[in-house]
Amino acid sequence: MASATDTARAERPKRRSSLSWLPGTRLGRLIIALNVLGLAILVSGALVLNELRRGLVEARIDSLTTQGELMASIIEQAATVGEPAPAMDAAYANDIVLQLLANPKGQRARLFDAQGNVVADSDWVLDRVEMKILPPARSRGEDKGGLRLDLQMPRQEQPTPESARRALDAELRRALRGEHVSGLRRTGGGDRVVSVSIPIQHVQAVLGVLTLEARDVDEIIARERMALIPFILIAVAVTLISSLLLNRLIAQPVRRLARAADRVRQARARAISLPDLADRDDELGDLTRSLEDMTHALSERMDAIESFAADVAHEIRNPLTSLRSAVETLELVKDPAARDRLLGILKNDVQRLDRLVTDISNASRLDAELSRDQPKLVDLERLIFDVVALYDATLKPGDVRVRFQSAGGMEPVTVMGREGPLGQIFRNLIDNARSFSPPGDEVTVSLYRLKDEVLATVSDNGPGIPPENLETVFERFYTSRPKGAAFGGNSGLGLSIARQIAEAHGGTLRAENRLGAGDKVIGALFSLTLPGAGS
Incomplete structure (x- = not known):
């Protein structure tokens, strides 16, 4: 009989999780969602900033290209002299470059002749020079014998004026061949610049190269890095919060369960009681x-x-x-x-x-x-036939006979169960019926097919069961014998064991009286109902 607690648990409604669309269980979905959220914030921030950086650089290249093509076209039209061998008027071209330079503080314009020599530079006019931060001064002990003892790990090679000059020369060579060159490169001080080199052409002749450089790339990247910091902090905060939640929702409750189990083991308590955890609607x-x-x-x-x-x-x-x-x-x-x-x-x-x-x-x-044997398909008709045949083989004169009335049909009557305990049900019911039957009488075992169940009955022609004892007969050590019956012939455990086996197989076992004319009791009937093999 179910307790009130079991009934309340069975009737407790299940709350549907808002993350039910994710695979896995409720707590597993929560763990996945929290950890993926922090990673998604960081990744999305990085992707957004990378796209922003790429867009800014491309926009700067487009702007410099448009400006450079305009300036190169004006120089080609206004500062070209000589026929049929044209040449570029360097002084006039220099004036044009300085007048047309849109942002002299953030940009640098240089003009090269056909041989790659610098003929104009905006930094000359602005008295701007490249600066490089020197390394920190060393103490005297760091030098010995004119040699420096460097104990640090080798550093990645830094840009030098020579490497910057080589990169610029490679860009010039391509531009002198008539190509429009654009991209990122580093100066001798390690700064990144967006560079555009536009050839100045008169018909097919390349008279020079105009190079425009935007020097604010590092500032843009630094601002982007600063913009990435909030995303990183949010991702770290989400990760920390998820870790704390996992510790609170999983680690601590599991520890409480372990301690409760230890109390049951050490104090020999009867049960674990953690109502606050039992009310949770998750795996714990x-x-x-x-x-x-x-x-x-x-x-x-x-x-x-x-x-x-x-x-x-x-x-x-x-x-x-x-x-x-x-x-x-x-x-x-x-x-x-x-x-x-x-x-x-x-x-x-x-x-x-x-x-x-x-x-x-x-x-x-x-x-x-019952716990050791695994359920399997049992042919109930064959099982009952074997049990009845055993009684027939040991029948003596005057003993109560056992007759089997099969269900008939071509298909066997099967159930899922354990053959040994199921056979014990019928042996106990038959022994009980024979003990109440008159000598030489008959006990009938019948088998029926129902829709989703199998029904087996054991009936006798004895005195029947008092109506008030139809349930009591299944209690342990209960015996009710008519007058004249041998005392101590039964232990009172047979019917109790039979019902226990029936309930372990998902079935029922009940007792009733067989009634004849005038509602006279003509015997007892025990009905065993078991789920069919397909149920």
Whole structure:
């Protein structure tokens, strides 16, 4: 019978998670979402800034290219002299460059002749020179014998004026061949510049090269890096928050569960009780409820074992008391007839003890057998036929016969279960029915196919069962015998074991009386219902 707690748990509504579209379980989805969120923020910020950087550089190249083509066109039209061998008027071209330079502070314009020599430079007019920060001064101890002892790790090669000059020369050579060259390169001081080199052409002749450089690339990149810092801080904050949440939602509850389990083990408590965790609608809540149910079932099992032990002690004490009284009286009785009666009592009590011990042993091993054997497909019709054939093979004159009425049909009647315990149900029911049947009478075992179930019945022609005892007969050690029946012939465990096996297979076992004319009781009927193999 289910408890109020079990009923409340079964009726507790399940809340649907807002992250149910993610794969996995609720807590797993939360872990995935929190960790992916921080990473997504960082990645999206980096992608946005990379796209911004690329767009700014490309926009700067386009702007410089447009400006350079305009200036080169004007120089070619206004500062070209000589026919048929044209040449560039360097002084006039220099004036044109300085007048047309859009941003003299943020840009640098240089004009080269056809041989690659500098004929004009905006930095000359502005008295601007390239600066390079010197390394920190070394103490005297760092130099020994004119040699510097460098104990640091080797650094990546830094740009030098020579490497910057080589990069500029390569750009000039391409421009002097008539190509428009644009891109990023470094100066001798290590600064990055956006450079555009436009050839100045008169018809097919290249008269010179105009180079425009934008020097604010490093400033743009530095601003972008500063803009990336909030994204990094947000990602770090999300990661820290997710870590704290995981610690609070997983690590601490698991630690509490472990400590509760230790208390159950060390203090020999009966059950784990953590109601705040059991109310959670995630895997830890499921685990807590499962542990509470498990320890509750173990507690009930311990109570059942204690009750069973008390019942066993009570049932064994009765024949032992009778044996002790008969043995003590036997020494005092001299009458042979009386001694024979006492010996008969002793024999009956020994048989009763033997039956009790056998049935108690079967009952105690039942749970282990049910948990050890795996369910499989059982042909119930063949099983009952084999059980009935065993009774027929051992039938003696005057014994109650057993008749089997099969379900008929071409297909076998199958159930999912354990063949040994299922056979024990029918043996217990048949033994019980035979014990209440008149000598030479008949017990009938019938099998029926239902829609999704299988029904088996065992009926007899005995005195029936009192209406108030239709459920009591399934209690342990309960026996109700008609007058004249042999005392101690049954242990009272057979029907209890049969119902326990039936419920372990998902079935039911109930008792009722067979009624004849005038509602007269003409026998007892035990009905066993089991789920079909396809249910």
